[in-house]
Amino acid sequence: xxxxxxxxxxxxxxxxxxxxxxxxxxxxxxxxxxxxxxxxxxxxxxxxxxxxxxxxxxxxxxxxxxxxxxxxxxxxxxxxxxxxxxxxxxxxxxxxxxxxxxxxxxxxxxxxxxxxxxxxxxxxxxxxxxxxxxxxxxxxxxxxxxxxxxxxxxxxxxxxxxxxxxxxxxxxxxxxxxxxxxxxxxxxxxxxxxxxxxxxxxxxxxxxxxxxxxxxxxxxxxxxxxxxxxxxxxxxxxxxxxxxxxxxxxxxxxxxxxxxxxxxxxxxxxxxxx
Amino acid sequence: xxxxxxxxxxxxxxxxxxxxxxxxxxxxxxxxxxxxxxxxxxxxxxxxxxxxxxxxxxxxxxxxxxxxxxxxxxxxxxxxxxxxxxxxxxxxxxxxxxxxxxxxxxxxxxxxxxxxxxxxxxxxxxxxxxxxxxxxxxxxxxxxxxxxxxxxxxxxxxxxxxxxxxxxxxxxxxxxxxxxxxxxxxxxxxxxxxxxxxxxxxxxxxxxxxxxxxxxxxxxxxxx
Numbered sequence: 001x002x003x004x005x006x007x008x009x010x011x012x013x014x015x016x017x018x019x020x021x022x023x024x025x026x027x028x029x030x031x032x033x034x035x036x037x038x039x040x041x042x043x044x045x046x047x048x049x050x051x052x053x054x055x056x057x058x059x060x061x062x063x064x065x066x067x068x069x070x071x072x073x074x075x076x077x078x079x080x081x082x083x084x085x086x087x088x089x090x091x092x093x094x095x096x097x098x099x100x101x102x103x104x105x106x107x108x109x110x111x112x113x114x115x116x117x118x119x120x121x122x123x124x125x126x127x128x129x130x131x132x133x134x135x136x137x138x139x140x141x142x143x144x145x146x147x148x149x150x151x152x153x154x155x156x157x158x159x160x161x162x163x164x165x166x167x168x169x170x171x172x173x174x175x176x177x178x179x180x181x182x183x184x185x186x187x188x189x190x191x192x193x194x195x196x197x198x199x200x201x202x203x204x205x206x207x208x209x210x211x212x213x214x215x216x217x218x219x220x221x222x223x224x225x226x227x228x229x230x231x232x233x234x235x236x237x238x239x240x241x242x243x244x245x246x247x248x249x250x251x252x253x254x255x256x257x258x259x260x261x262x263x264x265x266x267x268x269x270x271x272x273x274x
Numbered sequence: 275x276x277x278x279x280x281x282x283x284x285x286x287x288x289x290x291x292x293x294x295x296x297x298x299x300x301x302x303x304x305x306x307x308x309x310x311x312x313x314x315x316x317x318x319x320x321x322x323x324x325x326x327x328x329x330x331x332x333x334x335x336x337x338x339x340x341x342x343x344x345x346x347x348x349x350x351x352x353x354x355x356x357x358x359x360x361x362x363x364x365x366x367x368x369x370x371x372x373x374x375x376x377x378x379x380x381x382x383x384x385x386x387x388x389x390x391x392x393x394x395x396x397x398x399x400x401x402x403x404x405x406x407x408x409x410x411x412x413x414x415x416x417x418x419x420x421x422x423x424x425x426x427x428x429x430x431x432x433x434x435x436x437x438x439x440x441x442x443x444x445x446x447x448x449x450x451x452x453x454x455x456x457x458x459x460x461x462x463x464x465x466x467x468x469x470x471x472x473x474x475x476x477x478x479x480x481x482x483x484x485x486x487x488x489x490x491x492x493x494x495x496x497x498x
Contacts, residue, residue: 086458089465112463146362151443152455161283170362171446177347186351 039083046199116223308382389420
C-alpha cells in the first residue's frame with residue numbers, strides 16, 4: 001500500500017528531525033556507561049522543573065532520584081532529559097532514556113507501546129480558581145464559565161466531551177499562559193491534574209492568589225514508563241517504589257513539593273503494573 | 275494502524291476546513307495590508323516611508339509564535355479586546371487572523387516592492403509627464419505591472435502562510451495542528467501514522483496551490 005510507504009518514510013524523517021533537534025546535552029545514553037538517563041518534565045513546578053540556575057526540583061524529580069539510587073546510581077550519575085508529553089513514548093522506544101517520570105498517566109493506548117511500573121501517585125483532574133472565588137462547586141457549574149487548559153491535553157478533551165460541553169474553553173500552549181488570564185479575570189478557572197495545579201499554586205509568586213476547587217473529575221494514576229518487555233527493570237522499580245512508601249520518603253517528597261498549596265493528596269496507591 | 279481515522283471522536287475534515295478558512299481570511303487581509311505597506315515604503319512622504327520600513331523590519335524579524343500568542347495573551351487576556359467575538363472559539367480565530375495578517379503582510383510588502391523595481395523608471399516618468407498624481411501613478415501604472423511580475427513570490431508567501439496557520443494551535447484555534455495534538459495525546463500507539471496523515475493533508479493543500487499559481491505566473495508575467 002503506497003500510503004504506508006509514505007508514512008514510513010515520513011516516520012523516518014520525523015525520527016531524524018527529533019533526534020537532531022532534541023534539546024539538552026546529548027552525550028551518552030543510559031546503556032553502556034556508568035550514568036543513567038531519565039526523562040522528566042522541565043516546565044511543571046512541583047513535579048518536574050528546571051530552575052533558572054540549572055537545578056531540577058519537584059516530586060517526579062525526587063521520585064526519579066530515589067528510584068535511581070535503588071538501582072545503584074547516585075544523584076551525580078543521573079542525566080536529566082526533557083520529556084514533553086508528546087515525545088515520551090518515542091524517548092522510551094528509542095532508548096534515549098532508561099525510564100520516564102513525567103506526570104505520565106497509565107492508560108491502555110500507552111501500554112501498547114511502553115511498559116509502566118507503579119503507579120507511584122494518584123492525581124485527579126481538578127480546577128484552579130482565584131482565591132476569592134467560590135462559585136464553582138461541581139462540574140456542571142462550569143457550563144457558564146470561561147475555562148483554560150493546555151492545547152490538546154486530556155483535561156481539555158474531558159471538558160469538551162464529558163464534563164461541561166457548554167463551557168467556553170480557551171486552549172493555550174502552557175499553563176503559565178492560562179495563569180495570566182486567570183489573574184486578569186480573562187478566564188475563571190484553569191483545569192488539569194491537581195498535582196500540577198498544586199505545584200503552580202505553591203510557587204512563591206502565586207502564593208495566596210489561587211486555590212484548588214477540590215473536585216475529583218477523573219483518576220490519573222502516574223506510572224514510571226519504561227521499555228516494553230523489560231520485566232527485570234520493572235520489578236526493580238516497583239521494589240524501589242514500595243521501599244519509598246514504607247520508609248517515609250514518599251510522604252516527605254509530597255510534603256516538600258505540594259505542602260504550601262494545601263493540597264489534599266491521595267494516599268500512596270497500590271502497585272498494579274506487575 | 276490507521277483505525278483512529280474511523281473514530282467519530284475526531285473531525286479531520288472539519289479541522290482542515292478551519293485551516294483553509296484561516297488561510298483564506300489571512301491571505302486576503304495580508305494582501306491588502308501588504309499593498310498598503312508597499313505603497314508607504316515607496317511614497318514621497320518621509321514619515322510614511324519611515325513607518326513602513328520600521329514596521330516591516332520589526333514584525334518580519336519577530337517569530338510568528340510570539341506575534342500570535344501576544345495577540346491572545348496581551349490583547350485579549352490582559353487588555354480585554356475581543357474583536358467582536360463572543361466565545362473563545364471566535365476570539366481565538368480572529369486573534370489568529372490578526373496575528374497572521376500583521377506578520378504575512380510584511381512578506382507581501384517586500385515581494386511587491388521587488389515587483390515595483392521591475393517596472394522601468396520610464397513608465398513612472400511618462401505617467402508623471404502626463405500629469406498624474408503619485409497615487410494615480412502607483413495604482414494605475416506601477417502596481418498593476420508589479421503584481422503581474424510577483425505572482426510566483428506571492429505564491430511562496432501563500433504556501434508559507436498555509437503552513438504558518440498551525441501556529442494558531444498555540445492559542446487554541448481548533449485547526450489541524452490542534453487536532454493532531456489531541457490525537458498524539460490519545461493515540462500513543464500510532465504516533466507516526468497520525469503525523470503522516472497531517473503531513474499529507476498539508477501537502478494536499480499546498481501542492482495544488484503551488485502548481486496552479488506557478489501556471490498563472492507564467493501566463494500573466496510581463497514580457498519585457
